[in-house]
Amino acid sequence: xxxxxxxxxxxxxxxxxxxxxxxxxxxxxxxxxxxxxxxxxxxxxxxxxxxxxxxxxxxxxxxxxxxxxxxxxxxxxxxxxxxxxxxxxxxxxxxxxxxxxxxxxxxxxxxxxxxxxxxxxxxxxxxxxxxxxxxxxxxxxxxxxxxxxxxxxxxxxxxxxxxxxxxxxxxxxxxxxxxxxxxxxxxxxxxxxxxxxxxxxxxxxxxxxxxxxxxxxxxxxxxxxxxxxxxxxxxxxxxxxxxxxxxxxxxxxxxxxxxxxxxxxxxxxxxxxxxxxxxxxxxxxxxxxxxxxxxxxxxxxxxxxxxxxxxxxxxxxxxxxxxxxxxxxxxxxxxxxxxxxxxxxxxxxxxxxxxxxxxxxxxxxxxxxxxxxxxxxxxxxxxxxxxxxxxxxxxxxxxxxxxxxxxxxxxxxxxx
Amino acid sequence: xxxxxxxxxxxxxxxxxxxxxxxxxxxxxxxxxxxxxxxxxxxxxxxxxxxxxxxxxxxxxxxxxxxxxxxxxxxxxxxxxxxxxxxxxxxxxxxxxxxxxxxxxxxxxxxxxxxxxxxxxxxxxxxxxxxxxxxxxxxxxxxxxxxxxxxxxxxxxxxxxxxxxxxxxxxxxxxxxxxxxxxxxxxxxxxxxxxxxxxxxxxxxxxxxxxxxxxxxxxxxxxxxxxxxxxxxxxxxxxxxxxxxxxxxxxxxxxxxxxxxxxxxxxxxxxxxxxxxxxxxxxxxxxxxxxxxxxxxxxxxxxxxxxxxxxxxxxxxxxxxxxxxxxxxxxxxxxxxxxxxxxxxxxxxxxxxxxxxxxxxxxxxxxxxxxxxxxxxxxxxxxxxxxxxxxxxxxxxxxxxxxxxxxxxxxxxxxxxxxxxxxxxxxxxxxxxxxxxxxxxxxxxxxxxxxxxxxxxxxxxxxxxxxxxxxxxxxxxxxxxxxxx
Ligand SMILES: [Zn+2]
Numbered sequence: 082x083x084x085x086x087x088x089x090x091x092x093x094x095x096x097x098x099x100x101x102x103x104x105x106x107x108x109x110x111x112x113x114x115x116x117x118x119x120x121x122x123x124x125x126x127x128x129x130x131x132x133x134x135x136x137x138x139x140x141x142x143x144x145x146x147x148x149x150x151x152x153x154x155x156x157x158x159x160x161x162x163x164x165x166x167x168x169x170x171x172x173x174x175x176x177x178x179x180x181x182x183x184x185x186x187x188x189x190x191x192x193x194x195x196x197x198x199x200x201x202x203x204x205x206x207x208x209x210x211x212x213x214x215x216x217x218x219x220x221x222x223x224x225x226x227x228x229x230x231x232x233x234x235x236x237x238x239x240x241x242x243x244x245x246x247x248x249x250x251x252x253x254x255x256x257x258x259x260x261x262x263x264x265x266x267x268x269x270x271x272x273x274x275x276x277x278x279x280x281x282x283x284x285x286x287x288x289x290x291x292x293x294x295x296x297x298x299x300x301x302x303x304x305x306x307x308x309x310x311x312x313x314x315x316x317x318x319x320x321x322x323x324x325x326x327x328x329x330x331x332x333x334x335x336x337x338x339x340x341x342x343x344x345x346x347x348x349x350x351x352x353x354x355x356x357x358x359x360x361x362x363x364x365x366x367x368x369x370x371x372x373x374x375x376x377x378x379x380x381x382x383x384x385x386x387x388x389x390x391x392x393x394x395x396x397x398x399x400x401x402x403x404x405x406x407x408x409x410x411x412x413x414x415x416x417x418x419x420x421x422x423x424x425x426x427x428x429x430x431x432x433x434x435x436x437x438x439x440x441x442x443x444x445x446x447x448x449x450x451x452x453x454x455x456x457x458x459x460x461x462x463x464x465x466x467x468x469x470x471x472x473x474x475x476x477x478x479x480x481x482x483x484x485x486x487x488x489x490x491x492x493x494x495x496x497x
Numbered sequence: 498x499x500x501x502x503x504x505x506x507x508x509x510x511x512x513x514x515x516x517x518x519x520x521x522x523x524x525x526x527x528x529x530x531x532x533x534x535x536x537x538x539x540x541x542x543x544x545x546x547x548x549x550x551x552x553x554x555x556x557x558x559x560x561x562x563x564x565x566x567x568x569x570x571x572x573x574x575x576x577x578x579x580x581x582x583x584x585x586x587x588x589x590x591x592x593x594x595x596x597x598x599x600x601x602x603x604x605x606x607x608x609x610x611x612x613x614x615x616x617x618x619x620x621x622x623x624x625x626x627x628x629x630x631x632x633x634x635x636x637x638x639x640x641x642x643x644x645x646x647x648x649x650x651x652x653x654x655x656x657x658x659x660x661x662x663x664x665x666x667x668x669x670x671x672x673x674x675x676x677x678x679x680x681x682x683x684x685x686x687x688x689x690x691x692x693x694x695x696x697x698x699x700x701x702x703x704x705x706x707x708x709x710x711x712x713x714x715x716x717x718x719x720x721x722x723x724x725x726x727x728x729x730x731x732x733x734x735x736x737x738x739x740x741x742x743x744x745x746x747x748x749x750x751x752x753x754x755x756x757x758x759x760x761x762x763x764x765x766x767x768x769x770x771x772x773x774x775x776x777x778x779x780x781x782x783x784x785x786x787x788x789x790x791x792x793x794x795x796x797x798x799x800x801x802x803x804x805x806x807x808x809x810x811x812x813x814x815x816x817x818x819x820x821x822x823x824x825x826x827x828x829x830x831x832x833x834x835x836x837x838x839x840x841x842x843x844x845x846x847x848x849x850x851x852x853x854x855x856x857x858x859x860x861x862x863x864x865x866x867x868x869x870x871x872x873x874x875x876x877x878x879x880x881x882x883x884x885x886x887x888x889x890x891x892x893x894x895x896x897x898x899x900x901x902x903x904x905x906x907x908x909x910x911x912x913x914x915x916x917x918x919x920x921x922x923x924x925x926x927x928x929x930x931x932x933x934x935x936x937x938x939x940x941x942x943x944x945x946x947x948x949x950x951x952x953x954x955x956x957x958x959x960x961x962x963x964x965x966x967x968x969x970x971x972x973x974x975x976x977x978x979x980x981x982x
Contacts, residue, residue: 120599120600123824124819125598125599126580126586126588126593126596126598126701126702126819127579127580127586127598127600127602127697127698127699127700127701127702128698129697129698129733129734129735129736130735131732131733131735132735159815161814161815161818161862163818163821163836163837163840164836165823165836168819168824169818169819170818170819170821171815171818345863345864347811347814347815347859347862347863347864347867348862348867349811349812349815349862349871350706350875352705352706352736352812353702353705353734353735353736354735355735355736355738
């Protein structure tokens with residue numbers, strides 16, 4: 082039975098210095114609750130959003146990399162709903178209701194033989210974080226931490242073009258590599274990437290799965306949901322059109338209250354942010370994009386005569402690829418590629434396998450790298466890894482002068 | 498030295514600089530006057546206890562030869578929806594009764610930087626929704642010209658304070674006439690600047706796409722001086738990015754109106770009323786100063802009040818959603834409530850006019866209704882803007898003239914139960930907000946002893962030239978004297 086799956090992926094622009102509308106830090110991790118806040122991101126009376134132009138540039142870079150068109154003028158809207166993690170009780174986001182004004186639309190990504198369409202890429206603010214039951218309060222308390230409120234978030238909406246969990250994983254792997262390659266997000270950080278999935282099977286109703294916070298679980302959730310819907314068909318039951326939550330512990334999807342699904346967001350134009358003209362900047366952003374993984378792969382195969390599998394592995398690792406590009410002379414390319422992809426990556430892999438207890442990364446296309454992403458933020462190596470904040474557009478070396486207050490990312494070690 | 502509370506801002510600063518005027522004495526006299534009259538007038542809802550000390554410091558600075566600024570020592574009243582870092586900012590709502598802002602609005606900090614001293618915060622309709630100040634949670638203000646009558650609104654307290662010499666000048670905010678309406682009712686000057694000219698950073702949002710902070714003063718020159726101090730680009734407000742540099746607002750005050758074309762909408766100038774006849778007389782006065790007056794007909798102007806109420810309600814519904822009683826609000830324990838029910842219960846304690854607009858604001862942009870209301874109102878705004886643009890360009894207008902309000906001040910309680918009748922009072926003022934144009938109300942005459950102001954609506958971005966026409970009209974106005982208190 083064939084399924085139709087569309088994804089909505091939320092990706093934080095974690096490598097930015099500041100939030101989307103104020104000067105607070107974009108990477109709030111590891112900070113005491115409600116210390117990474119200001120009058121603006123707390124929505125205090127009289128404050129206004131000041132759009133972070135660099136966030137717009139990076140969101141546009143993502144849109145362009147996904148083959149999207151970037152309209153000449155971007156607009157922002159208010160999505161109105163009451164929730165305690167939303168300081169203003171509305172979220173500033175984008176919308177294409179009155180013509181395309183989100184940062185990107187109409188793109189596509191090749192996943193194997195299939196083309197997954199990218200309907201929309203939009204820039205928006207992340208809400209705060211709700212902490213249920215305990216953790217710093219008494220057991221019955223529900224606490225809100227606004228450190229995350231206002232973090233720049235890019236939402237990527239695909240068409241219902243994937244046919245099974247395998248393609249979902251493959252698409253996410255490609256997306257993940259692309260974001261790493263752009264240097265716009267450290268996707269290994271907890272909560273840096275989240276996704277919702279729309280799943281339906283032949284002729285059936287569409288079910289939205291929300292609340293999936295790790296790439297790994299999206300595949301599982303989709304698998305579970307396809308099986309559930311197939312079971313319905315087998316038993317002659319109709320699949321109800323609804324929103325279901327992914328239950329991480331029980332590894333099932335559970336029906337959410339329909340009230341949440343029927344929410345009317347009463348979208349309004351966000352007049353505090355005047356229309357943003359970007360037609361002049363788009364060409365410049367496009368020109369400054371780093372070499373894409375696909376082009377690098379082709380180059381390694383064509384110019385250096387690299388084996389397809391080696392080229393595949395090396396090209397999708399921006400830091401290793403940069404290392405390779407910097408060290409290759411023409412004569413040493415074969416040897417160099419081997420040292421990097423077998424010795425260096427293998428060494429790292431065993432080291433990390435030893436250190437990591439939790440797997441939170443996406444499924445990989447190449448099995449040899451499948452555990453390298455295992456380290457979530459819980460792992461803070463005390464030894465040789467120099468943490469670094471990547472500059473953007475990615476340069477040959479991350480600047481060593483930036484004071485690294487954030488946790489080291491799992492990919493930055495190569496330049497220590 | 499005896500205090501002279503009627504001083505203009507320029508004389509004030511010059512006097513303080515030269516030592517002829519003591520800022521401290523002026524401030525003491527101002528506070529004394531407030532103590533004497535504000536029990537009846539109720540212009541202020543809170544006073545800054547530091548004002549007198551600051552005035553003494555200005556005197557010391559002046560004596561030491563330091564630069565005390567162009568507004569040195571001037572007692573400034575600030576509408577209570579404009580944030581100050583000291584004292585309350587309540588919007589005259591119980592919801593914010595105990596709220597303290599951690600920062601000064603840009604307009605306030607710039608006026609302070611120019612030497613002005615904040616005396617206190619002024620009364621207003623709750624969250625600026627109203628045109629009489631009767632919707633204040635803290636009781637109405639009274640018109641100094643007749644204390645049985647309303648001072649207009651929503652910046653009523655600021656207008657009363659300026660008119661009754663309880664300050665030298667004041668800040669108001671204007672969403673649909675909230676600076677100009679009380680300016681007209683209290684016989685003072687009130688300017689609604691071009692949208693984006695004065696930073697809204699620190700103005701508590703009500704209808705953020707159209708409102709502006711504006712000066713309220715006893716002369717056009719004083720209003721222009723305030724604009725020089727507070728207008729211009731502010732990095733805290735992205736909508737000011739085209740505002741250009743501050744300054745230049747006094748440049749055209751002596752230009753006169755020779756050769757200018759002034760448009761008059763015949764429908765707004767009804768000769769059968771005293772206010773309408775006054776408007777004809779005002780047009781005649783400009784004509785005799787060398788302007789030519791032409792009749793202008795804006796075919797869709799009738800849409801403006803409806804479009805205005807739909808858009809302001811929609812924006813208010815969103816802007817005021819944060820007042821959910823969780824981070825600010827009343828003492829209302831959450832026990833026994835679910836989140837949604839708690840927010841609903843808390844919001845039901847807002848005032849009647851705020852609730853009315855919030856309910857409307859939830860409806861007009863909602864799924865299934867947005868097309869008939871919110872989106873249609875946005876379209877109406879576009880139509881009105883292009884209609885006004887073409888009228889201005891085809892006739893070569895410098896500005897349009899009308900009465901600010903169709904009637905003189907009415908009695909407290911007279912119209913409060915008739916929201917539609919109150920909406921009608923906005924019919925001349927909302928167009929400038931919907932189209933982003935600058936508009937000023939200038940005191941012109943008295944009808945049956947009650948103040949009547951004239952409104953001039955100018956070209957977007959040409960606030961300084963509009964003030965030039967206003968100064969000419971001010972020179973041609975009747976001598977009304979001051980309210981007898
Ligand atoms: Zn902030």
